[in-house]
Amino acid sequence: EDLSHFKPRQPLNDLKKFGFQCYLMGLIEAPQAVLRYLCKTSHIHDIPLGNDQTDQNIGEVADRSGLVKFFSPTSVCSVKVSKYGAHDRSTRLGSVRNARLLDAQMDNERHRELVKQCKDLRVASQHHNDRDRELKTGEEDLRKQESELRERKKDLSNKKGLKKKLEQDIETRRKRSLWLRSLACFHIQLT
Secondary structure (H helix, E strand, C coil): CCHHHCCCCCCHHHHHHHCEEEEHHHHCCCCHHHHHHHHHHHCHHHCEEECHHHHHCHHHHHHHCCCCEEECCCEEEEEEECCCCCCCEEEEEEECCCCCCCCCCCCHHHHHHHHHHHHHHHHHHHHHHHHHHHHHHHHHHHHHHHHHHHHHHHHHHHHHHHHHHHHHHHHHHHHHHHHHHHHHHHHHHHC
Protein backbone atom coordinates (compact mmCIF):
# COMPACT_ATOMS: atom_id res chain seq x y z
CA GLU A 1 0.00 0.00 0.00
CA ASP A 2 1.03 3.55 -0.65
CA LEU A 3 1.39 5.92 2.31
CA SER A 4 -1.39 8.10 0.87
CA HIS A 5 -3.86 5.35 1.87
CA PHE A 6 -3.19 6.04 5.55
CA LYS A 7 -5.37 9.05 6.42
CA PRO A 8 -6.37 10.15 9.93
CA ARG A 9 -10.04 9.71 10.87
CA GLN A 10 -10.28 13.35 11.85
CA PRO A 11 -8.65 16.30 10.10
CA LEU A 12 -6.06 18.10 12.24
CA ASN A 13 -7.96 21.38 11.92
CA ASP A 14 -10.91 19.83 13.82
CA LEU A 15 -8.55 18.88 16.67
CA LYS A 16 -6.59 22.16 17.00
CA LYS A 17 -9.14 23.46 19.56
CA PHE A 18 -7.89 20.70 21.90
CA GLY A 19 -4.25 21.77 21.42
CA PHE A 20 -3.22 19.17 18.87
CA GLN A 21 -0.47 20.26 16.50
CA CYS A 22 0.34 17.25 14.33
CA TYR A 23 0.04 13.51 13.91
CA LEU A 24 2.91 11.24 14.98
CA MET A 25 3.55 10.24 11.38
CA GLY A 26 4.57 13.83 10.64
CA LEU A 27 7.33 13.61 13.25
CA ILE A 28 8.99 10.42 12.04
CA GLU A 29 11.61 10.32 9.30
CA ALA A 30 12.01 6.81 7.94
CA PRO A 31 11.92 4.87 4.67
CA GLN A 32 8.43 4.42 3.24
CA ALA A 33 8.42 0.70 4.03
CA VAL A 34 9.02 1.45 7.73
CA LEU A 35 6.35 4.17 7.78
CA ARG A 36 3.83 1.82 6.11
CA TYR A 37 4.59 -0.83 8.73
CA LEU A 38 4.15 1.67 11.59
CA CYS A 39 0.87 2.91 10.10
CA LYS A 40 -0.47 -0.65 9.77
CA THR A 41 0.62 -1.87 13.20
CA SER A 42 0.64 1.24 15.43
CA HIS A 43 -1.66 3.59 13.49
CA ILE A 44 0.79 6.49 13.78
CA HIS A 45 -1.13 8.29 11.05
CA ASP A 46 -4.16 8.49 13.40
CA ILE A 47 -2.46 9.42 16.70
CA PRO A 48 -2.16 13.19 17.28
CA LEU A 49 0.35 15.00 19.48
CA GLY A 50 -0.95 17.82 21.66
CA ASN A 51 0.60 20.66 23.62
CA ASP A 52 0.27 21.89 27.23
CA GLN A 53 -3.40 22.80 26.59
CA THR A 54 -4.04 19.12 25.82
CA ASP A 55 -2.21 18.15 29.02
CA GLN A 56 -4.31 20.52 31.18
CA ASN A 57 -7.65 19.35 29.73
CA ILE A 58 -6.87 15.67 29.21
CA GLY A 59 -10.22 14.44 30.63
CA GLU A 60 -12.25 16.73 28.41
CA VAL A 61 -10.13 15.86 25.37
CA ALA A 62 -10.64 12.15 26.04
CA ASP A 63 -14.42 12.61 26.38
CA ARG A 64 -15.13 15.08 23.55
CA SER A 65 -12.48 14.59 20.83
CA GLY A 66 -13.55 11.13 19.69
CA LEU A 67 -9.91 10.02 19.58
CA VAL A 68 -8.90 6.47 20.44
CA LYS A 69 -5.33 7.38 21.37
CA PHE A 70 -3.37 10.62 21.67
CA PHE A 71 -0.20 12.06 23.18
CA SER A 72 0.48 15.24 25.12
CA PRO A 73 3.96 16.41 26.17
CA THR A 74 3.84 14.31 29.36
CA SER A 75 1.04 11.75 28.87
CA VAL A 76 -0.37 9.12 26.58
CA CYS A 77 -4.11 8.54 26.67
CA SER A 78 -6.00 5.51 25.32
CA VAL A 79 -9.80 5.46 25.14
CA LYS A 80 -11.68 2.20 24.74
CA VAL A 81 -15.38 1.89 24.05
CA SER A 82 -17.09 -1.35 24.99
CA LYS A 83 -18.69 -3.17 22.10
CA TYR A 84 -21.30 -4.65 24.38
CA GLY A 85 -24.20 -3.27 26.40
CA ALA A 86 -24.14 0.44 27.12
CA HIS A 87 -20.94 1.02 25.22
CA ASP A 88 -19.11 2.17 28.32
CA ARG A 89 -15.91 4.17 27.82
CA SER A 90 -12.73 3.46 29.71
CA THR A 91 -9.77 5.81 29.63
CA ARG A 92 -6.25 4.74 30.42
CA LEU A 93 -3.71 7.44 31.13
CA GLY A 94 0.05 6.82 31.21
CA SER A 95 3.23 8.87 31.43
CA VAL A 96 5.45 9.39 28.44
CA ARG A 97 8.75 7.71 29.23
CA ASN A 98 12.12 9.08 28.33
CA ALA A 99 13.47 7.80 25.04
CA ARG A 100 15.60 4.70 25.48
CA LEU A 101 15.48 3.10 22.06
CA LEU A 102 17.89 4.71 19.61
CA ASP A 103 19.01 7.07 22.35
CA ALA A 104 22.75 7.09 21.93
CA GLN A 105 24.86 9.39 23.99
CA MET A 106 28.06 10.42 22.39
CA ASP A 107 31.33 10.66 24.22
CA ASN A 108 32.58 14.00 22.89
CA GLU A 109 36.17 13.36 23.93
CA ARG A 110 36.18 9.97 22.17
CA HIS A 111 34.53 11.60 19.13
CA ARG A 112 37.24 14.29 18.98
CA GLU A 113 39.90 11.61 19.35
CA LEU A 114 38.42 9.55 16.50
CA VAL A 115 38.06 12.63 14.29
CA LYS A 116 41.74 13.48 14.98
CA GLN A 117 42.76 9.89 14.18
CA CYS A 118 40.83 10.05 10.91
CA LYS A 119 42.50 13.34 10.02
CA ASP A 120 45.94 11.96 10.91
CA LEU A 121 45.28 8.83 8.84
CA ARG A 122 44.18 10.95 5.88
CA VAL A 123 47.37 13.03 6.14
CA ALA A 124 49.50 9.88 6.43
CA SER A 125 47.65 8.32 3.50
CA GLN A 126 48.22 11.45 1.41
CA HIS A 127 51.91 11.40 2.39
CA HIS A 128 52.18 7.73 1.37
CA ASN A 129 50.37 8.44 -1.91
CA ASP A 130 52.76 11.32 -2.63
CA ARG A 131 55.77 9.15 -1.74
CA ASP A 132 54.41 6.34 -3.92
CA ARG A 133 54.05 8.79 -6.81
CA GLU A 134 57.64 9.99 -6.28
CA LEU A 135 58.93 6.40 -6.21
CA LYS A 136 57.02 5.52 -9.38
CA THR A 137 58.44 8.60 -11.11
CA GLY A 138 61.93 7.65 -9.85
CA GLU A 139 61.40 4.08 -11.07
CA GLU A 140 60.39 5.36 -14.51
CA ASP A 141 63.49 7.59 -14.60
CA LEU A 142 65.71 4.66 -13.61
CA ARG A 143 64.16 2.43 -16.28
CA LYS A 144 64.74 5.16 -18.83
CA GLN A 145 68.37 5.51 -17.71
CA GLU A 146 68.81 1.73 -17.78
CA SER A 147 67.44 1.63 -21.33
CA GLU A 148 69.78 4.47 -22.38
CA LEU A 149 72.74 2.72 -20.75
CA ARG A 150 71.91 -0.55 -22.52
CA GLU A 151 71.76 1.29 -25.82
CA ARG A 152 75.10 2.94 -25.01
CA LYS A 153 76.62 -0.40 -24.03
CA LYS A 154 75.35 -1.93 -27.25
CA ASP A 155 76.79 1.00 -29.22
CA LEU A 156 80.14 0.71 -27.40
CA SER A 157 80.16 -3.05 -27.96
CA ASN A 158 79.57 -2.47 -31.67
CA LYS A 159 82.32 0.14 -31.76
CA LYS A 160 84.66 -2.21 -29.88
CA GLY A 161 83.89 -4.97 -32.39
CA LEU A 162 84.51 -2.56 -35.27
CA LYS A 163 87.79 -1.37 -33.68
CA LYS A 164 88.96 -4.96 -33.24
CA LYS A 165 88.06 -5.72 -36.85
CA LEU A 166 89.91 -2.63 -38.05
CA GLU A 167 92.95 -3.54 -35.93
CA GLN A 168 92.91 -7.04 -37.43
CA ASP A 169 92.63 -5.57 -40.92
CA ILE A 170 95.52 -3.23 -40.18
CA GLU A 171 97.60 -6.09 -38.75
CA THR A 172 96.77 -8.28 -41.76
CA ARG A 173 97.77 -5.47 -44.15
CA ARG A 174 100.95 -4.74 -42.17
CA LYS A 175 101.93 -8.43 -42.32
CA ARG A 176 101.11 -8.55 -46.00
CA SER A 177 103.09 -5.38 -46.58
CA LEU A 178 106.06 -6.92 -44.71
CA TRP A 179 105.73 -10.10 -46.66
CA LEU A 180 105.59 -8.18 -49.94
CA ARG A 181 108.70 -6.19 -48.93
CA SER A 182 110.61 -9.24 -47.95
CA LEU A 183 109.51 -10.91 -51.18
CA ALA A 184 110.62 -7.81 -53.15
CA CYS A 185 113.98 -7.81 -51.32
CA PHE A 186 114.43 -11.49 -52.02
CA HIS A 187 113.56 -10.94 -55.64
CA ILE A 188 116.03 -8.07 -55.89
CA GLN A 189 118.78 -10.23 -54.43
CA LEU A 190 118.12 -12.99 -56.89
CA THR A 191 118.44 -10.75 -59.83
